[in-house]
Amino acid sequence: MLPRALLVATGLSLVSLPATAEPLVVEEAQVRAVPPGSQTSAAFMTLRNPGQRDVVLVAAETPVAKAAELHDHQDADGVMQMRQVAQIVVPAGGSTSLAPGGLHMMLIGLTAPLAEGEPVEIELRFDSGDTQRLEAPVRRIVVDDEGSHGQGHGH
Ligand SMILES: [Cu+2]
DSSP, X not given: OHHHXXXXXXXXXXXXXXXXXXXXXXXXXXEEOOOTTOOEEEEEEEEEOOSSSOEEEXXXXXTTEEXXXXXXXXXXXXXXXXXXXXXXXXXXXXXXXXXXXXXXXXXXXXXXXXXXXXXXXXXXXXXXXXXXXXXXXXXXXXXXXXXXXXXXXXX
């Protein structure tokens, strides 16, 4: 009865959990291709949380930029403006999308040209202290709604 079940369960968890358990499933990660000389870009992705607890993203790092900030868009008197947010929550059993016009990861102070198709390494940091690495290919991202996003980054 129990002992055997426990053994099986333990064995399974040992096999399925690598040394660093990754709390999120990252889908469709991509970094926006920008013209040469650009100082900023942005990363977009869908973060899915299969776990039982909310996962709270508090920071990110990438070798291609001096800083990676968590940003959101906010309507300020009818003008969409970007602003930095302290955290992005991925609810237990749910998902959060980082997409043009909404939440995104701002890459500030690019240290290398972003070549289309090339993978960009990004490390996510959570409030738990855990980290998770992912690769996001550089893609040309076209936003239908031409307007305030894109250029108007107020730093
Ligand atoms: Cu931004």
